[in-house]
Amino acid sequence: MDKPLTKNIQLERGPLNIDDYIKAGGYLSVQKAVKSMAPSEVTKTVLESGLMGRGGAGVSTGFKMGAVPMGEHASKIKYLIANADEMEPGTFKDRLLLEGDPHQLIEGMLISAYAIGATTAYIFLRGEYKLAQKRLEASVAQAYAENYLGQNILGSNFSLNLYVHMSAGRYICGEETALINALEGKRATPRAKPPFPPISGLWGKPTLVQNVETLCNLPHIINHGVPWYKALGKGVDAGTKIYGVSGKVKRPGAWELPMGTTARELLEVHAGGMKEGLQFKALLPGGASTDFWGSDRLDTPMDFSSTAKIGTRMGTGTMIVLDDKTCPIGMILNLERFFKQESCGWCTPCRDGLSWIAETLTAIENGEGQTQDISILARHARLLGPGSTFCALAPGAASPLQTGLSRFKEEFEQHILTKKCPYQH
């Protein structure tokens, strides 16, 4: 099976330097694109490949690239940003790509920048990823030295400057318009949309914000073409995916697998099943802001289209597994506390609602819950839902709460009726 994204990654050895990366076929896509493809052809290829953004929302990458104004009347200044903030609890896939093969990200950024006519690019890196920072900065320097970055790349008219920006730890910075404010040196609150960043983003210029994993796919699509890329997926969606599993399983980890691999295969085969003495209870398929799935959902292919069809989301594809000995209310409380803390405070349902939610859940967990708390929580979850806030943090916070309330109804009632948490912790 082809594993284009991780073929160069061997964690024990560290990442390839530029010479070895080139020997392994690296930067070929840039040669090809810059020398023989018009920018619009690159965008068209990406659109046809069916690549969907790996940041969690699954928007067509080619569609987003195509939304950037092109031609002589378009702004001469445009920006590309790699979103390497990765702060969604339970998510550890971009770290693998950043630490494992930094040149692959730079190559992907070159392809995207060429397609949209960007002249400056930033990698927005989370503050804690120090090893990734070291490796990226070294790789960027090598790429400048070999003229894969800088002026007139490979003798063409295409030039690109690339900078690494270290963030300093705040989940909301991963939301693309908050990220843009952060990069401008402002307080990182999301912006009202429209206008969307491809029209007006960083310093008011057309800006494309793309996830690390999304960008890492681009060189391979350009090198090997659309039919090859589509054939990598198992189901409807194209390509491979970095999936991950954490929680009390035998072999937690991250693996590159065909898009559309089922949750069951990830859990039972790749993660080796539950640890001795524990039973599977539920999982969050892709980070803290996704719905709880029970065993009824284990055969769902983990891709954007299949999950959308049944009214749920894959998110980042790195799942968190809940076992039968861990309190589900405690887990929901942990998640909602996170969202409460990370709310930027702009919108009322999020700022005030999440505090109430965390307080109510704490009371229930401590054996001080009231019967009406369940309906109060359900109402708050609805208020956080899509459409009533500036950004998707609030609907994200609603996902595990809403689905948790229905999946763990008995546990909620038991906590309230017996006035204590029946789990040991």
Add this chain to the structure above:
Amino acid sequence: MLSTEETHEIDLEIKKFPYKQSACLEALAIVQHHRGYVSNEALKAVAQYLEMSETELDGIGTFYNLIYRKPVGENVIRICDSVSCWILGYEKIKAKIKNELGIDLGQTTPDNRFTLLPTQCLGTCDHAPALMIGDDLHRDLDENNVVQILKSYQEKRVVKDTIDG
């Protein structure tokens, strides 16, 4: 006042952006790197240097977890309290550290060696529970190895002290 070294480093960061104010987080991080934390005086100096208001800069600084507006110990321990680490026993690790160092979250040891803070998911959930000490990541923690890890930092300081005289 900013030192020559600080202004030099800040100037390098300013080059990345069309406006110097955009480098304000980098500037705060630089000052913090040299001084341990961002004091009011340091905040004022950075604000003046970047020609922005102190309140605006403070609003940005306080927005981030990794900018310290109060003094911290030599080693900042940031223990992950997010979901996967919580499932894998964050509470036990926290209790062990609290017990070893005699401090609670948000506190610094009297000898100023360690500050203990909570953090969100460190992006290494397949190796939960995890924590960072300064820039170093420590993973797959249990109640035994966490004590060893703390010891190694205590020893590091001893080595440094003897070198410094």
